[in-house]
Amino acid sequence: MSTTLPGPLGFLLGPVGVFGYLAVFLWPFLKVELDDPVGLPQFDILTPLDSHYDYIVVGGGSSGAVIASRLSENPHVSVLLIEAGGDGSIISDVPAMVATLYGTSMDWNFKSASDGKSCLGMIGGRCSWHRGKAIGGSSNINGMLYNRGNKADFDRWAELGNHGWSYEDVLPFFRKSEDQGNHYYAQDSRYHSVGGPQPVSDPNFETPLAWAFKKAARHLGYTNGDVNGESQFHFTVPQTTTRDGRRFSTAKSFLRHAKSRPNLRILLNAKVTKLVLSKYGVQGVIYKRFGNIASVKCRREVILSAGAIGSPQILMLSGIGPKRLLKKLHIPLYKDLPVGMSMQSHIGTSIVFSLKEPVSFNVARFITNPAHLVAYLKNGRGFLSSPSGFEGFGFIKSGLQNKAWPDLEILMLSGHPSIEGGLLYRGSLNLRDEQFDQYKSIQFEDGFTLIPYNLHPHSRGRIILHSRDSDAKPIIQPNYFHDPRDVQSLIHGIRVSMKLGQAPAFKHFGSELFPVPNPFCKYLPFLSDAYWECVVRHFTYSIHHDTGTCRMGPYDDPYSVVDHQLRVHGVQGLRVADASIMPEITSGHTNAPCIMIGEKAAHMILYE
Template sequence: MDNPDFIIIGAGSSGCVMAERLSASGRHKVLVLEAGGDDRRFFVQMPLGYGKTFFDPKVNWMYRAEPDEGLAGNVDHWPRGRVLGGSSSINAMVWVRGHRADFDDWRDAGNPGWGADEMCSAFRDVECAIVGDDSLRGRKGPLNLFVPGKTTHHLTRKWFESAQALGLPLNPDFNGESQEGVGLFEFTIHGGRRLSAARAFLRPAMKRPNLRVITGAQVTGLTFDGGRVTGVTYTRKGRKQTVSAGREVILSGGSVNSPQLLQLAGIGPARHLKDLGINVRIDNPNVGRNLEDHIGINYTYRANCPTINQQLGPWWGKLSAGLHYLLLRDGPLSVSLNQAGGFIRTSPDRVRPNMQLYFQAFSTVIPRPGERPILSPDPWPGFSIGWSNCRPKSRGEIMIRSADPSQAPRITPNALSHEEDVAEMLATGKIVRAMAAARPLADCIEAELLPGPDIASDEALIDDIRHRSGTVYHPVATCRMGPDPTTSVVDARLRVHGLEGLRVVDCSIFPNIVTGNTNAAAIATGWRASEIVLQDNA
């Protein structure tokens, strides 16, 4: 495409939405550059296929974090989507907006237009939900949402009852008026297939003559005219190419790749860039810093009744599930494993939930190095109750290692480095054990396998948390939004401080992490940002 008005770097959750909205009127020419390839792959489209894509370099950047003291020195695996749809093509598909107060926090941090009212409007515009109140939920959006029905395992209902016995309400809609309680999650699944941002937004838009998508195009740098970004350089099939934007370049690489590209272009911490021989254009120490992420762990139990392990474990179970899926787009392969979960407060003095719960009628205690054994569960019946922190206080950073764009950046999460994060994880572990001890779920348990009944003291529980916890793949805030360039990277219009012609639109701009999975907020951010870009280019 010659002389596009907008160049979008990255066809992830936000980038796909931006491509659809900016090309919708037909007035603007839009070019999307995606480093990965086509999303029309079986294990991308099959909902439970994320067990395969978790370690597949054909669709996954396969990042590895630095050894983390807060995680007992472990090296965490950081999957990020390298495919049309980005991480929405390889994630667990849970659709959680976040708490309304999360977005009011964004607004109150000096970002007008990003409060709960504006973001809820964006959520309603993109959603086609089947649960909740009509006044709060969208019914006509392009993103069809799915709630498990007959595929829900019977143990899930027993967990609900045990949670209710502890005083937690049953919540039919985590995206409605209240987030607290336990219930079934909503998923970006439609017709038994994953409904990624590519399938919901980008592919319908690709029929338009004013939108072009180039895959296998890894952007390596930005071009400048003084203080204005004029275009990008990228490599494809070994050839370096340059393309100019008539109006703007929009960086939607995600929380890892967006700060990486800014730093490669000389926008970031000056001392670090100079040490790598990179010419500094803008000294902004916030680029790549302020990293927030949710950290999670599971407690696992051996059951005295069949679980999904018995459906997917033996070869005949895999064959039956596979045929059922291929013929009917139904069964255990047609939905995520975390079919249910919840949001809780670890103490009554908290005004909103601070921890997220997950329930799986499935277990994978047996280690399988280099594999996420979703399709190879334990040979015995088992299930897990997991949790992650919603608003961690620990902060990390993402920094390039060299001026070579092909070298993965250094990811330093600093997980569980703040004592309050550790205290929350410990408190929730005790709540999870109380759930497992409550009837009727207690009647279904043969034994606690992980961490095991011998792990009882606070010290031992914390040690177990550090050894077995890890990312739940929700990194944000590495190009955070705010009015002050000394504390942020982009302003409330998502323009990079100190430059013209460049915006960042993805999870990296979140001023603070949201309460729950981040894909929904990434998509709504793309929708809201599109409104802003179109206003500014009217």
């Protein structure tokens, strides 16, 4: 069992904290199981790799862990899974501790490039870009919210020339992985299933704000319901990828029981730097581990599942990418493809409300109450079982897009940027002093935040290689709000959020719109459209749903990198399977679609 405590946990779970002392004394008598996600040896350097494997999966994240597990179910093939990070941490098991993992060894800790149009209230004009670096990938450090997207998303993928990716095509793969913990939802066998490897459950802990969120939505004419069922157009408390109050990353869900299979080898702390290519296609991979360079060959295929940043980076380092960029970096061209282009990201902003009643996810108050630790260690309940206060979301149309899907989500965080004094969220958001200081008057006090964000932005970003050095972080150009239509739709979401936060259900707890203007926008009429445009460009809330950098589409699609079977155009034996292949971003959180992509990719590889 790992007991390493990463990140700024000094007063939360450190050896001198009240929680630390109580845990030491109570742990032997309590029942909750907390340990490393998979229980793999972190520094296994004694057992040599085989020279060849049938399949090499690069990246053990939300898609890669699924693919490696499913491929290895076939005892007649050998599978190597290579992951750049380690086995995670005990803290990644505890849902409420998610923010403590940002900036640690489990986070790639990227930053976006400054462009003068967004992230202006962040240090250097750069938004934080948290991505998981551990077996399980970002499913170790995300908010755990389970949302598949909208039916029309996948029908649109099929319309774009991707045969086999309509909603009816992908729904069986969503069901295949799911172990639905809500008895009522589980009875709906068309949309849900039980017995899959990925737990999906209702939260074990809610503040009264979760109830208020649903009631306020009904007051505005919206409905409550299952957003993963017949219709997505509901407001509800999110289900999460947890069980008994513990996070279940894809590593824990798909690899914990698969790791003992003799045909599956999992290599941690190994960063793939380049593909081995010949005129016959991909032959294997080159990786770096503990300062040493090594290679391993494949007999059948390499599957890149390194994510929307890692997969295009590896392709471009290998000579697969835009011809002009690779020539500039003196990388020999293998295949000219639009790798790194067409990136789409969900983006929003924060609307803060203060409260007169002590009903929010107030870490400072909870941390001084040992009953919460006892409840968690005993039966996985209490505030530690909550996904950091994300207690509500809803999906709506702005009326500015003539599409079947929702183009706005309103996410509720039952806290605000300074509710814990800025110890965690200030750094995780990379906030400038001026941006954070506006909330000092409500430091440690109760409140909540509504986060409207664009589900289908018109702006497109890109990933660009910084150099030929595989250790150099790529340049991330999200181009948030470069298309003014994205600002217009987000302002609509802000207006709905203001009505929602001041509905009677929230007023019952004394909710008030936080009256202090954003310091960078105080010269504009307060609450005007011009003011809100200034706010979204300064307090730019990145949701870390990044897609499209290895877009799926037919060969004549000028932005496509892979075909409908995820095979890289013109490269034999190479596929990409992760969020990067999405031709258009889904209407919601991206972890569940990435699990589905992993399920479908493995099925195609083995059976099609």
